[in-house]
Each structure stands twice: as C-alpha cells, then as structure tokens.
Amino acid sequence: MPVTDDQVATLRALLAGHREEHRRLLGQLDREAANTGYAALLAAGLFEAVERRFIRDGKAVDRSEVISFVASVRERGDEMPDLINPDFAERIILHMLDQGASISDIDPDTAIQHQLILLAGLIGDSQLSESELDVFMQKIRVDADELIG
Amino acid sequence: MDFSAVKVKEENILALRSFLLEGPEAWAPLQEEMQRDDETAAGYMSLLFGAFEVAARRRFAPTYTVGQIVRLVADLRMRLGEDADLINPLIAEDMLRRAVDAPPLKAGVPDDLTATLNAEVYILLYLIGEADFDRAGLEQFIEEVTAYTEQWLAARRSEAAALR
Numbered sequence: 001m002p003v004t005d006d007q008v009a010t011l012r013a014l015l016a017g018h019r020e021e022h023r024r025l026l027g028q029l030d031r032e033a034a035n036t037g038y039a040a041l042l043a044a045g046l047f048e049a050v051e052r053r054f055i056r057d058g059k060a061v062d063r064s065e066v067i068s069f070v071a072s073v074r075e076r077g078d079e080m081p082d083l084i085n086p087d088f089a090e091r092i093i094l095h096m097l098d099q100g101a102s103i104s105d106i107d108p109d110t111a112i113q114h115q116l117i118l119l120a121g122l123i124g125d126s127q128l129s130e131s132e133l134d135v136f137m138q139k140i141r142v143d144a145d146e147l148i149g
Numbered sequence: 150m151d152f153s154a155v156k157v158k159e160e161n162i163l164a165l166r167s168f169l170l171e172g173p174e175a176w177a178p179l180q181e182e183m184q185r186d187d188e189t190a191a192g193y194m195s196l197l198f199g200a201f202e203v204a205a206r207r208r209f210a211p212t213y214t215v216g217q218i219v220r221l222v223a224d225l226r227m228r229l230g231e232d233a234d235l236i237n238p239l240i241a242e243d244m245l246r247r248a249v250d251a252p253p254l255k256a257g258v259p260d261d262l263t264a265t266l267n268a269e270v271y272i273l274l275y276l277i278g279e280a281d282f283d284r285a286g287l288e289q290f291i292e293e294v295t296a297y298t299e300q301w302l303a304a305r306r307s308e309a310a311a312l313r
Contacts, residue, residue: 075219077216078215081218081256082254085256087238087239
C-alpha cells in the first residue's frame with residue numbers, strides 16, 4: 001500500500017514545526033498502514049536529509065560533523081539528552097552514510113523515535129521555505145513508495 | 150574498591166602533578182606499584198577522581214546548563230578523531246553531571262569500568278588544557294584537589310564506621 005496523503009500531512013506538520021497539529025494527525029493515522037507507510041516516509045526523509053547535510057562532493061563528511069550535529073540536537077533543551085542516545089543517533093546517521101555502523105541492536109520503537117527527532121533537527125537547521133518543504137515531501141514520498149515497492 | 154583506609158600521600162600528589170603536566174604516560178612507571186595492593190592503587194585513583202571533580206566544578210561553576218555538558222563531551226570526542234569511541238558520551242556526561250550535582254541522566258548509563266576511567270582521564274586532561282594554568286595556578290589546583298580528596302576520603306571513612 002503506497003504512502004497516503006494523511007501520512008505525508010502528518011510528517012509535514014512535524015517538519016514545519018507544528019507540534020500540536022502533528023500530534024493530532026498522528027493520533028488519527030491508521031496504525032497498521034502507518035507501520036509501513038509512515039515508517040517508510042520517515043526513513044526516506046531522514047535518508048534524504050542526511051545525504052543533503054553530510055555528503056559533500058560525493059563523499060561523507062568527517063565523523064566529527066555527525067558528533068557535533070547530534071550534540072547540537074541534544075543541547076536544545078534539558079530533556080533532550082535523555083530523549084536521544086548519542087551512540088544510537090550517531091550510528092543511525094553513519095549507517096545511512098554507509099560508514100560501517102551497525103544499528104541491529106537498536107529496537108524499532110527507539111530507532112523511530114530517534115529518526116523523528118534527527119529528521120526534525122536536520123530540517124529545522126536547513127530552514128526550508130514552505131515551497132521547499134513541499135518539494136522535499138514530494139521527493140521523499142516517491143522514495144518511500146519505492147521502498148515499500 | 151575500599152577507600153575507607155586510604156590516605157593521600159606525598160607520592161600520590163607528585164604522581165598527580167606529573168600526570169597533569171605530561172599526560173597518562175607519566176603513570177606508566179607506576180603501573181607495577183599500583184598493582185601492589187588495592188590500598189596503594191586507591192591512593193592514586195582517589196586523587197585522580199578528586200582532580201576530575203574539582204576541574205569539573207570549576208568549569209561549570211557557578212551556573213551551567215546540561216547542554217554545556219553535552220557540548221563539552223562532544224567537543225572532546227571530536228578532538229579525539231578516530232579515537233572518539235574511547236569516550237562513551239552517556240558515561241562521560243553522567244560523570245560530569247554527578248560532579249556538578251546536576252540531575253542524573255534518566256537514560257540507562259552503561260556500567261563499564263574501562264569506559265569510566267577513560268572518561269575521567271580524558272575529560273580531566275581536556276579541562277586542564279582548557280584552563281591553561283601557569284605554575285602558581287597548577288599548584289593552587291593541586292592544593293584544592295588534595296583538600297577535596299581528603300574530605301571525600303573522610304566521608305568514606307565515616308560511612309564505613311557507621312556500618313560497623
């Protein structure tokens with residue numbers, strides 16, 4: 001089943017910084033469909049955002065930039081260091097960059113929580129306009145549909 | 150390790166001074182001596198612990214945010230480059246939080262003695278490098294560390310006596 005409009009609207013609300021709307025839409029999503037569609041959309045979104053931020057001239061940047069980015073997300077509030085495990089977060093990004101990191105020991109719920117926060121952080125830093133965010137959402141929807149295959 | 154019978158000796162203070170000036174290599178000749186018995190090792194380890202606590206308190210006093218602790222550990226790991234994994238960030242942040250009496254991390258902090266010692270040593274040397282002491286400043290720091298460690302050991306002795 002391909003990604004639905006509701007799933008796209010839900011993730012877009014998060015990335016646009018509309019937390020309340022995101023929470024409301026998330027509560028309305030069909031749970032079973034979200035397990036594949038929303039999860040694929042999230043994975044495609046993080047993959048795209050990680051590539052935009054950490055691939056330069058076709059190469060992955062130095063690991064220190066990943067360490068610094070994860071720290072920057074965890075610095076954003078007193079509760080953030082508890083929400084994001086830096087080891088998990090760095091490995092999720094390095095895994096997407098094909099830098100040899102394994103994520104097999106991270107349970108799916110924890111992985112999704114980390115992916116959401118990291119994606120929101122990356123998109124927040126890139127300060128996309130409304131239209132740029134729409135283009136981003138279109139792109140990752142296509143990628144996610146391919147993932148679901 | 151039982152610290153209740155430990156006293157800070159002159160040789161421990163000399164070793165700390167060498168460590169702060171030259172880094173962990175200065176302790177290599179002490180390895181054999183530290184393995185003599187637990188009490189000897191505890192003399193050195195307690196002073197190292199005291200130095201970590203005093204350096205951390207100085208760095209983050211009088212006010213701090215947990216974000217600053219996160220950033221310090223990240224900066225240290227970035228500086229270590231390929232050796233970044235020597236420092237477990239949760240263990241390192243937890244130790245700094247304890248040193249400055251910040252609320253502990255709610256996330257599970259791994260129980261790993263080697264990683265704890267690595268964090269203690271590397272953070273201490275990072276903070277000493279940052280402080281850039283002159284000769285008088287270093288001596289003042291060592292005096293403060295010695296007094297702090299003696300107080301800490303006295304508290305351990307009181308705890309041990311209360312249990313008897």
